[in-house]
Amino acid sequence: MPRRPVDARSPRDAAVVDPDHASASRRGFLAKVLAVACGGLATLPPVVAGLWTFLDPLRRQGSAATFLRVADLAAIPDDGVPRQFPVIADRVDAWTGFAAEPVGAVYLRREQGSRAVQALSATCPHAGCFIGFERAVDCFRCPCHNSSFTLDGGIVAPSPSPRPMDTLECRVGRNGQVEVKWQRFRAGVAEKVVQG
Amino acid sequence: MTPPRRGPLGRVADFLDDRTGYRALLHEALYERVPGGARWRYVWGSTLVFAFLTQVITGLFLWANYAPSAQTAWESVFFIQHEMAGGWLLRGIHHVMAQAMVVLLALHLLQVVIDGAYKAPREVNFWLGLVLMMLVLGMALTGYLLPWDQKGYWATIVATNLAGIVPVVGPSLQQLVIGGPEYGHHTLTRFFALHAGFLPATLVLFLVVHLAVFRRHGLHAKQPLTKPDGMFWPDQLLKDAVAMLAVMAVVLGVILVPAARAMLAGEAVHPGHLGAELGAPADPSQPYAAARPEWYFLFLFQFLKVFEGWGATGEFVGAILVPGLIMAAMALMPIVGGWRLGHRFNVAFTLAILAGVGLLTGLALREDYYALWVDRAALAEAETLHDQTGGDRVKLAAALGGDRAKATAIERQWKTLEKVRRSQAFLDAVKLAKADAARAVELAGRPERIPPAGMLAVVRGDPLMQGPRLFAQHCAGCHAHVDPLAADAEAVIAASSAANLFAFGSADWIRGLLDPEQVAGPAYFGNTAHKDGEMVSFVRDDLTDEATWPRADIDAVVAALAAEAGRPVPPEIAGLVERGRELVAADDRCGGCHRFRDNGAELSGEPDLTGWGGREWLVGIIADPAHERFYGHANDRMPRFGVAAEGELPQLTREQIEILADWLRGAWYRPSQR
Structure with a gap:
């Protein structure tokens, strides 16, 4: 299996190159979590509104048998x-x-x-x-x-x-x-x- | 070298990476160097991608419920907006985000130009960006029509007619876009295909290339760099995500703030009234004076006014030539930017264009809403003088006794007055459009739902919507229709030359007629040929004689006639209807002149009171007041609206007369009847 080369620019590999990079890496982790959270939160309204409307047919009933x-x-x-x-x-x-x-x-x-x-x-x-x-x-x-x-x-x-x-x-x-x-x-x- | 021990998830990831190489791809996408570190000024491109993604998501879900045809477009949008759970939010996000996208486009462009990011080697990407901008504006333009309401319809008529003045290909282009010589089904199917298919597909294509080229050259960092280099992920993406969240918050705010405001005011909140508007159904036969493009195209609308009086040339210059030249100048920016002072010129040019757009938009809004902030009281004198002189300068000078300074001042005020009048006409049209829209929605909610012919058929036959229009056009020249208790009622009634028909047939109306003080007043016969007629003298002389006409008898006649008109009889006199009918028929009372049912009275210029004020009676008198059943030879000036000489058309159709009759009777659909 070919191994991915270590990339010093990548925070993921930063620790490999520089073991003292731990605190920066922690900050990076927080930034990642926040970025995903904000992005996810921002995308939620259109998805929720879409699904809400899409599921509307489920609450509709046919006319009563007469x-x-x-x-x-x-x-x-x-x-x-x-x-x-x-x-x-x-x-x-x-x-x-x-x-x-x-x-x-x-x-x-x-x-x-x-x-x-x-x-x-x-x-x-x-x-x-x-x-x-x-x-x-x-x-x-x-x-x-x-x-x-x-x-x-x-x-x-x-x-x-x-x-x-x-x-x-x-x-x-x-x-x-x-x-x-x-x-x-x-x-x-x-x-x-x-x-x- | 053996990889470290991994859980099942890690093994699945390894498996996938082996087969797809996704890690390298992700790495390539995320680990981009940001020279000088992440900055807020770089977020605009990402927010645009996010806005587009939002439009794709909401657009697809809207697509799942939208039916593009002249009989179903408005109807399906109504259903989404007012009946489907969450539909108002879905449509609201799509509608507001479309506007946000235009703003973000302007910000992105501004940032790119100011930062000089369009210069070599990024020229091609700048051009790609301009194409993307045109595509977004194209989607905004095509999306505006899709609800097939008055607003979108008339805006599209204007836009496509402007396309039609493009030299040589214009007319064919127009016909292709609207799918034939007339606006209809194929206008909608084609606009929809453009809006949801061709344009976004092309946009995605260009976006992919735009991003690829962006990556090739890397981010254009704004000098000077004050911080160490950062990474796209997570440094810049965090800022981007925060900006996206802010954009979404603003969009939701625009949708929800009216709801919050209503709630704070203690009013009920109808979700259907939030988010995007839905006007009355498109009607080519109904004037729509509130027609305006969406706000971000208002500058073009206003720009066209600059060329007023130029005829077709003006339209060509204003709508095609100048915008085309501006686009061309923008496309040339990367080349100009290479010259000495070129960049400064580009920045100045862009700012000037934006300032111009802002100015024109401001002017358009100012013209439309002028009446809102002008103190009309200060113009009262000028208004009176205008009415007296008919706007004639010579007469004005004479009226002011040669006071030159004052004449100049008044003339200046006349100009202001003209602007106020135009603005007021627009504001009134907007008010009417809102009322029409609300009524259309109310009618669409009837238990019998919308007929297969579509909502337009219902709207056209609605007495509440069409009655006032028909009345204004055909009846208001003589008749007033104003609540006597309203503030300006007296002046309106005094100015009329026939009876006030407000609540015609109601107990109150009949009481007024039988009131010796009022019968010869302007609200009844005062301004007609019947002013000195037998009815007036009967009310004044006979009805005032308590011996023959005790109070209870007059009440009985009121009750009987209100019942005849199908109006509610007030409870305190409801028991008198039968007695009233006897009085109306009796030949020593009303029946002495008026026919009532089978009382045998001769028809000779006094209206038959059988079914008086009812639908059939009203239709009859509007159609032919000179018929012997109504005023016969004694008819004053009222035209025979439903009768025409052979080979000619009557002034009103049977349907129009019925609408008028129903409106006068107050017989229209009310939601409480559900």
């Missing part, structure tokens, strides 16, 4: 086949407020003669892609990683998705209004956990 009118019962044929409906809601994106905008989609289906409606979120529980419904083979398929689901959202093995499609709470009003509780769930985990 029941939204999605369709009328008459629009969902009672043949057990899912139909896709947009979810319309007011949305706030940072500073912008959008009134009555499509914010996502749900699949609604009902069995023959039933008034009960099943609502499935179109968001894939695996990685969050938009699940498509393939009428030809009567099953849901996610275009990203080929997770497949049965008509009622059940998992078709083998599947990359850790859980069945997410069902959403759904109620049918007396006048046939179908309302869905619009929620998002964490992707990639086996349990269905509400996000946000």
Whole structure:
């Protein structure tokens, strides 16, 4: 290993050249500590202000889950086949407020003669892609990683998705209004956990 | 030779040093000889590097939240400043440090010139420094636009138009910089790319070379050397670090002192109001008389005024030729410095330039703030004479009865008066700009947030902001709009030729109308054709007859009409609304002349009181006062603002009339409604 040459100009090596240099070296040490402290202190405000602002998104919460009118019962044929409906809601994106905008989609289906409606979120529980419904083979398929689901959202093995499609709470009003509780769930985990 | 035993950290360091040679690099960077020891006068370069580092750090974090487009730039900056935690501090540091950087640049340049550090062999480094200076000023200029507020917008219009007068390439250059023939999205994206990309990247490049060349020649020590040589680390760096800390302390002080002052005064401190200002959103259709460049460019602004009356040539000379020549002279300093007395000339030249800049800045500030320290009372006589004579010298001489000395004195005062008026106009514009900015921020905080079309759409439709402007432009020629209790109310009302519309439709306003003392006064019908009309005689003769119009009945009419206007009915008469409506409709009371709902009264020049003073009614009367529903044939002089002959445009659009109506009714967003 090549050795660094002793440099008499360097305070680091001063002691080597001149053993009586100890007090100067102590002064040098104090100066170094002070220099680092002052420099660090001076740089702190921009870093702190930057990180403070950067972490702001962590204290923001999504809008609370509410029941939204999605369709009328008459629009969902009672043949057990899912139909896709947009979810319309007011949305706030940072500073912008959008009134009555499509914010996502749900699949609604009902069995023959039933008034009960099943609502499935179109968001894939695996990685969050938009699940498509393939009428030809009567099953849901996610275009990203080929997770497949049965008509009622059940998992078709083998599947990359850790859980069945997410069902959403759904109620049918007396006048046939179908309302869905619009929620998002964490992707990639086996349990269905509400996000946000 | 075996190295001494070392801990795990030391071994990692050895490992890294073997592979990278970082110790030698660090050694090279830190152990630089400082001839004559460390000195405070050498700190300016380091403080500039520190300031730039601060700008990079804060700039990157701002970048993470900024959206450059005409519909989102102001909005995202608003969000950073007023809604994001710590955003005010982040933006404040970036904003104030930018200004500190300009000051530090001047100090660094001054130190280099006075010390003669630009002379051989350091000429190239001096030129590199000048390039760095231009880059920093370029970043200041481009950064000013990014919030897309009135201030930045209008300053940029001026700056880019000046660029447009550069011979030959000017127009193309201007169009390239603003990203097309009009200011908009691409002006912002391009300025942003310049501000955060091209310019800082170029600056880093030049800075690296600047520092490398600096190291090659070593520090230029100021003679005579009084102390033994020192080391850059830690001797000089300690001084540098203390200076950096001082710079940061000043920057934080500028941001936080207003907060401390407010706290001491016992006022609430809104973090959003600290640090950098955010004006109202940029609006090409709204005049902005408070337009000024940032203070460090004020000298250029003032310098241009020297060439007033020169036309386009003046702009070219003032904005391009002279500054260009000064830059060229500075670039020549290293060569001039080699001549006999050259250095002295350079120092004198630099000091003269700085003094000139200081003088011009002072003059600009003096012109703008002149009215603040001039005693207007001392000018009162001159002001009166000016009003009487219309500023005419011959008339003045006549008015003073040939008193020559006095005429000269008055004429001198007229000049002062003119300056005061100009300054007052600027100060008023600044006040209005501040009010607009505060209102825009208030509106941006509405629960429904900002529409996708952006804040400008909200601002343009806000009755509180636009109402007074529309009123001043279209209504104030006749109508007053002044609180009767205000200090100058009487004079304003006396000078008007139609009703005072302050709080029109409120219980107080109606009471005034039904007051025999006031109805024919200037605040109501006094200065109109209705002065001797039936309403005035009704109020004076009939309403004063307590037998037919007991006090409670008048109260009831007041209550009913205030309710009709949608104004709050005072609680003590709130129970009388129904009774009032009966009176208003009754054909032996108001209904004898006025139509009210289905009372069947004929419309013949007396306004329909159905919905009187409400939004729809106000919109209707502003649009067409001569409509039979309002004054019909009896309309005095009021223009039909919303009606035009075929093929012509009405004076006011439907939206403008609605804004006026809402403003008169006091119907605008108030944050307490949240």
